[in-house]
Amino acid sequence: MHIDHFKENFQTITDQRQGAKVTYCLFEVLFGSLCAVIAGAKGWFDIREYILGHHDWFKNNDLFVSGIPADDT
Template sequence: MELKKLMEHISIIPDYRQPWKVEHKLSDILLLTICAVISDAEGWEDIEGFGETHLDFLKQYGDFENGIPVHDTIARVVSCISPAKFHECFINLMRDCHSSDDKDVIAIDGKTPPGHSYDKSRRRGAIHVISAFSTMHSLVIGQIKTDKKSNEITAIPELINMLDIKRKIITTDAMGCRKILQRRYKNRDVIIYSR
């Protein structure tokens, strides 16, 4: 992933903080957070620690005029960004980095992450995520959250449309193939295999 491209895409995320209180640019905080999480940071303090040890590297792509923000600032700022805008940023970045002429195979599958089973106290069902995985780049290029496993059938076409996948081989399970195959076969822009 090119970090210069990442910085371009991050710029679409609005910063809702009061300008006179801003000590660290939103783009710097997001660059720091993304790089740290990719490098296995598991919490806000890990992200701050990553920034302190990799400040020279981070300065190649961001300003970091006031150094690395403390973990409380990182947590507060990240919690205030729009999830929809961040999702849009991520999808656009993946489209930009993932050229359409690749001989790539996209594996689409749904999973319920461990530890996210039914919550009786809140009467909430398990979180189910549909992911599109680029086998060539070993990277998840898009995800959609669904409430129930049965929504996988409707979520897969939505994920394919969102990622604008064309001229690719897509693999999915038999459940995922039922309706997509009929719809996409006419366009002949993807081949879908059932595992």
């Protein structure tokens, strides 16, 4: 399954964050979190570690190009 299929399904989610404070695309955060949780992540620290460990793959798929959020973001 290609990432674009996930993007289509995530488009129905409304981003309630304040625009001026948004650094990371909602889809990136949700998709990265989903991948990490499926891989066994138990919290935000684990999610960040997963994304760090797979950052090349995410970047190749145009995700987290501007960096990875901190675990308390």
